[in-house]
Amino acid sequence: MSLTPILTxxxxxxxxxxxxxAGRALPSRLAGRTVLITGASSGIGEASAYAVAARGAHVLLVARRADELDRVRAAIEERGGRATAYVCDLVDPEQVDALVAQVLAEHGAVDALVNNAGRSIRRSVRNSFDRAHDFERTMAINYHGPVRLTLGLLPAMVEQRHGHVVNVVTWGVQAKSPKFAAYIASKTALDTFGRIVGRELLLDGVTVTNIRFALVRTPMIGPTKLYDKAPAMSPETAAARIVLALEARPLTINTAAGTALGLFTTFVPAASDVVFAVADRLLPDSSR
Ligand SMILES: NC(=O)c1ccc[n+]([C@@H]2O[C@H](COP(=O)([O-])OP(=O)(O)OC[C@H]3O[C@@H](n4cnc5c(N)ncnc54)[C@H](OP(=O)(O)O)[C@@H]3O)[C@@H](O)[C@H]2O)c1
Structure with missing residues (x-):
């Protein structure tokens, strides 16, 4: 048994x-690596694609919109980087299987996978009694899609005895915020899946990081007017954290607020329920 993965x-x-x-002063571990990023046509995924390509990796860009992927690929190539675009609807199992087969045939194992594509729904449970489909579609894109893709790419990572998976999740996993039952439950499933994969495959050289972002100023939060003036991270700052996850491979990257809310929820559960129940009544619902 090699001690390297344990020490890492x-x-x-x-x-x-x-x-x-030390930041950029250190040589990047990503130079010459192949990194697949889902949701690379917009927001955090797009910014991450630029940042990862700038570190010398060949970036495999995945999303549904071919024109947007081509725009990102062209921008990376203009800057001297390497990128290849793959159109895939991650909620369609056949498309995911085809993507895995094509990527493995063209590149062999990928060195890192960033499960970033996703969608959020902000809607209270009391407005969801007839909306079981909200729960099904968040699970489809935030859990079943990334799990299928990860399962497809893991065997080659195990075979080459190294690989890293980054799951983009939310601080809601810790806070368990009202009005996000569908979204947070699906991201919690991915967070837990990632943690267990990381435990099982550690000795095979494969590691997993869950990044639990707070608000990031991307098209995803646009429809929620409540967030217009709320503090939010830029996509570029979020991308820097994804690069950090890929280079240093920590178990989790959290926000201070997410950690504090997680501790509050865990250690003072009844009081935290009262606080969140009141906050839920004070804050308006969203249209989506
Ligand atoms: N923004 C925030 O405040 C925030 C906070 C915490 C976590 N996150 C997470 O960060 C991730 C990125 O979100 P973002 O804020 O950057 O939002 P965004 O700008 O809306 O980007 C979402 C990305 O997901 C892709 N996508 C959506 N459905 C897909 C599907 N069925 N198949 C393939 N790709 C699909 C979209 O591409 P196409 O439309 O081209 O397919 C797009 O590239 C999400 O997982 C989100 O939950 C965001």
Whole structure:
């Protein structure tokens, strides 16, 4: 049994700090690697594609909109980077299987997978009594799609004895925020799947990071007017965290607020329910 994956995992915390402090001064682990990013046509995925390509990786861009993927690919190539675009609707199992087959045939194993594509629904349960489909469609894109893609790409990672998976989730996984039952439950499923994959495949050299973002200013939050003036991270800052996840491979990347709300929810559960129940009544519902 090789000690390398164990040492890599045990030093992930300090490595994250060193990477965060030393930043670009260190040579990137991503140079020459192949990194597949889903949801690369917009927002966090697009910004991450630019950042990962700038570190010398060949970026495989995945999303449904071919024209947007071509725009991102062209922008990367203009800057001297390498990118290939793949159109895939991740909620269609046949399209995911075809994507896996094509990627493995063209590139062999990918070195890293960023499960970033997703959708959010902000709607209270009391307005969802006849909307079981909201729960089904968030599971389809935020859980079943990325799980199928990950399962397809893992065997080649295990075979080559290295690989890293980054799951883009939300601080809601810790906070369990009202009005997001469908969205947060699906992201919690992905977060848990990732953690267990990371445990099972650690000794095979495959690691997993769950990034639990708070608000990021992307098209996803556009429809929620409540967020227009709320503090939000830029997609470029979010992309820098994804690069950090790929380079230092920590178990999780959290926000301070997410960690605080997670502790509140875990250690003072009844009081946290009262606070969230009141907040739920004070904040208006969204149209989607
Ligand atoms: N923005 C936030 O505040 C925030 C906070 C926490 C976590 N997140 C998470 O961050 C991730 C990226 O979101 P974003 O904020 O960057 O939103 P965004 O700009 O709306 O990007 C979503 C991406 O997902 C892709 N996508 C959606 N459905 C797809 C499908 N069925 N198949 C393939 N690709 C699909 C979209 O591409 P196409 O439409 O071209 O398919 C797009 O590239 C999501 O998982 C989201 O849950 C966002």
């Amino acid at each position: 995992r045990l030093t992930a915390g300090p490595a994250t700090v060193v990477r965060a402090v």
